[in-house]
Amino acid sequence: MIRLEGVRVAAGERTVLHELDLELAERRIAVVxxxxxxxxxxxxxxxxxxxxSAGAVSVDGVHVERHLDRVRRQVGFVFTDPDAQLVMPTPxxxxxxxxxxxxxxxxxxRARALQLLAEHGLQxxxxxxxxxxxxxxxxxxALTAVLATGPAVLVCxxxxxxxxxxxxxxxxxxxxxxxxxxxxATHHLELAAAAERALWIDxxxxxxxxxAAAVVxxxxxxxxxxxxxxxxxGPGP
Ligand SMILES: Nc1ncnc2c1ncn2[C@@H]1O[C@H](COP(=O)(O)OP(=O)(O)OP(=O)(O)O)[C@@H](O)[C@H]1O
Numbered sequence: 001m002i003r004l005e006g007v008r009v010a011a012g013e014r015t016v017l018h019e020l021d022l023e024l025a026e027r028r029i030a031v032v033x034x035x036x037x038x039x040x041x042x043x044x045x046x047x048x049x050x051x052x053s054a055g056a057v058s059v060d061g062v063h064v065e066r067h068l069d070r071v072r073r074q075v076g077f078v079f080t081d082p083d084a085q086l087v088m089p090t091p092x093x094x095x096x097x098x099x100x101x102x103x104x105x106x107x108x109x110r111a112r113a114l115q116l117l118a119e120h121g122l123q124x125x126x127x128x129x130x131x132x133x134x135x136x137x138x139x140x141x142a143l144t145a146v147l148a149t150g151p152a153v154l155v156c157x158x159x160x161x162x163x164x165x166x167x168x169x170x171x172x173x174x175x176x177x178x179x180x181x182x183x184x185a186t187h188h189l190e191l192a193a194a195a196e197r198a199l200w201i202d203x204x205x206x207x208x209x210x211x212a213a214a215v216v217x218x219x220x221x222x223x224x225x226x227x228x229x230x231x232x233x234g235p236g237p
Pocket of ligand 1: 033037
């Protein structure tokens with residue numbers, strides 16, 4: 001259970017997220033909204049990459065700001081830009097590093113890393129330089145490395161942005177199927193609609209919150225109508 005109590009985020013004079021009181025208990029939660037609406041800021045709150053200016057975020061009762069290390073062991077975060085995350089020279093080494101963090105014994109790491117890479121279609125790239133991978137392959141690798149840590153909660157910020165249609169569909173299916181609680185900020189509306197719950201953020205406020213299919217349909221209609229600004233016709237917050 002993720003809880004946000006009286007959370008507000010400001011950047012200087014500007015309020016990026018207005019007061020939020022939310023309990024996130026569903027297994028798969030999507031966050032949708034226009035560019036610059038506050039989605040990244042919202043998901044970054046969940047593992048302390050962004051700290052609230054007021055209020056508190058907790059994950060399974062653990063205060064994020066007070067227990068950052070503990071929360072980050074529970075909450076895996078996949079960045080839009082995989083280069084923000086990949087630190088080792090080769091894919092196999094990157095996944096092995098995650099397995100080390102997860103406490104997997106050294107003698108088991110290589111075989112397990114190769115198995116995980118194969119599960120995500122990267123078996124032919126295990127020992128190449130990460131720099132030679134395509135951006136989509138790097139994004140898949142970043143996701144594989146985070147999943148290797150066995151997080152209880154998986155938070156993703158635009159995990160399909162760099163992917164072609166086939167890989168985008170593959171990653172969407174992978175995210176929806178894995179056992180961790182998923183919170184995903186995305187413009188991939190098929191992925192968002194397949195979640196249990198969706199939050200629509202507009203200008204730093206949650207303007208709709210409810211069953212994902214209905215919220216995403218309302219957001220899509222609103223975005224296509226090009227009316228701009230808040231004002232959903234769908235479920236209220
Ligand atoms: N540290 C900061 N300082 C100043 N402005 C910020 C800061 N963080 C976020 N913002 C502003 O807050 C707004 C929301 O940003 P955010 O990255 O959360 O949007 P987003 O919905 O994820 O957008 P996109 O879909 O384009 O990724 C933007 O206008 C952004 O410029």
